[in-house]
Amino acid sequence: xxxxxxxxxxxLLCNLIVALLAAARGPTAADRMLMALLxxxxxxxxxxxxxxxxxxxxxxxxxxxLALLAAIGGIAFAxxxxxxxxxx
Amino acid sequence: MIxxxxxxxxxxxxxxxxxxxxxxxxxxxxxxRLHALAKADNLGLGCVLIGLALQAESVAVALKLLLIWPLAxxxxxxxxxxxxxxxxxxxxxxxxxxxx
Amino acid sequence: xxxxxxxxxxxxxxxxxxxxEGHIDDLWLxxxxxxxxxxxxxxxxxxxxxxLRLIKMPGFVLFFLRxxxxxxxxxxxxxxxxxxxxxxxxLELQLNLPEGGPRVLMxxxxxxxxxxxxxxxxxxxxxxxxxDERLSLAAEVGELEARISALFGVGL
Numbered sequence: 349x350x351x352x353x354x355x356x357x358x359x360l361l362c363n364l365i366v367a368l369l370a371a372a373r374g375p376t377a378a379d380r381m382l383m384a385l386l387x388x389x390x391x392x393x394x395x396x397x398x399x400x401x402x403x404x405x406x407x408x409x410x411x412x413x414l415a416l417l418a419a420i421g422g423i424a425f426a427x428x429x430x431x432x433x434x435x436x
Numbered sequence: 437m438i439x440x441x442x443x444x445x446x447x448x449x450x451x452x453x454x455x456x457x458x459x460x461x462x463x464x465x466x467x468x469r470l471h472a473l474a475k476a477d478n479l480g481l482g483c484v485l486i487g488l489a490l491q492a493e494s495v496a497v498a499l500k501l502l503l504i505w506p507l508a509x510x511x512x513x514x515x516x517x518x519x520x521x522x523x524x525x526x527x528x529x530x531x532x533x534x535x536x
Numbered sequence: 537x538x539x540x541x542x543x544x545x546x547x548x549x550x551x552x553x554x555x556x557e558g559h560i561d562d563l564w565l566x567x568x569x570x571x572x573x574x575x576x577x578x579x580x581x582x583x584x585x586x587x588l589r590l591i592k593m594p595g596f597v598l599f600f601l602r603x604x605x606x607x608x609x610x611x612x613x614x615x616x617x618x619x620x621x622x623x624x625x626x627l628e629l630q631l632n633l634p635e636g637g638p639r640v641l642m643x644x645x646x647x648x649x650x651x652x653x654x655x656x657x658x659x660x661x662x663x664x665x666x667x668d669e670r671l672s673l674a675a676e677v678g679e680l681e682a683r684i685s686a687l688f689g690v691g692l
Contacts, residue, residue: 378523389477415507422514455612479608496558513644
């Protein structure tokens with residue numbers, strides 16, 4: 349704990365909110381899908397920083413689980429794209 | 437010394453997250469936004485994780501933090517390909533300079 | 537088959553040690569988890585045709601790390617400069633890698649390399665979106681392809 353974790357976590361949270369709003373605005377459906385990416389990267393970043401800011405180390409496990417779910421989701425997403433081939 | 441390095445890495449991480457969000461706001465189409473988010477945010481996460489791992493009290497605790505990174509990378513790689521593929525099949529034309 | 541399973545078992549044991557943060561007081565739980573994981577991996581993912589060559593792994597990981605750091609840095613600088621820094625384009629590549637794992641890995645990893653992003657993989661043609669078509673990315677993509685083929689122990 350260096351004292352910087354909490355401010356940086358808050359900074360990332362602001363980033364996440366701005367990015368979510370920007371992604372939600374679109375303009376295309378594909379832009380809105382960017383929100384899925386944001387939770388995987390920024391969400392885990394906020395969680396690990398909070399874990400080391402003195403809130404409780406168990407948040408590292410939460411971050412790990414979030415990253416694992418994001419990875420499974422990402423691979424499932426991509427597999428659908430591969431298997432569909434040319435038909436869409 | 438290690439504390440300073442840890443703080444520097446955390447700040448560097450925050451900078452890359454910020455750049456990713458900036459790219460999301462400023463880049464013209466979904467493809468270039470994907471570049472910004474997938475690459476800059478993951479580098480940001482990597483910096484933050486290494487910075488925090490420096491503070492860990494044992495090797496296993498540090499490795500547990502670092503384990504998050506490949507998972508987040510796999511997520512980004514899969515999701516960004518799926519989104520680009522979807523955008524392409526929806527007929528989103530990549531932005532190009534000449535037209536503007 | 538058997539050496540492969542022993543290796544997996546070892547990897548799962550290390551994973552358990554990391555997840556338990558080095559505590560070994562609930563060792564029996566770890567043994568059960570490692571055994572179950574090995575069994576599940578043997579059932580769900582039997583040792584396959586394109587086996588990774590572990591000896592090539594550290595080199596690949598270093599190459600990947602170096603380039604993803606470069607990629608993150610480059611795109612961050614472009615974001616600071618705004619869209620004036622961009623000159624996007626689409627490249628069409630001919631992949632020489634065999635079907636399955638190697639092509640899938642190539643398609644995924646390209647998205648984390650400097651300036652490139654996979655748009656569509658159809659058979660052996662890969663369409664890639666690039667942030668700046670003035671950069672010569674063909675050589676870099678070629679190196680990635682060579683690294684992946686070495687990793688899987690297949691010729692191009």
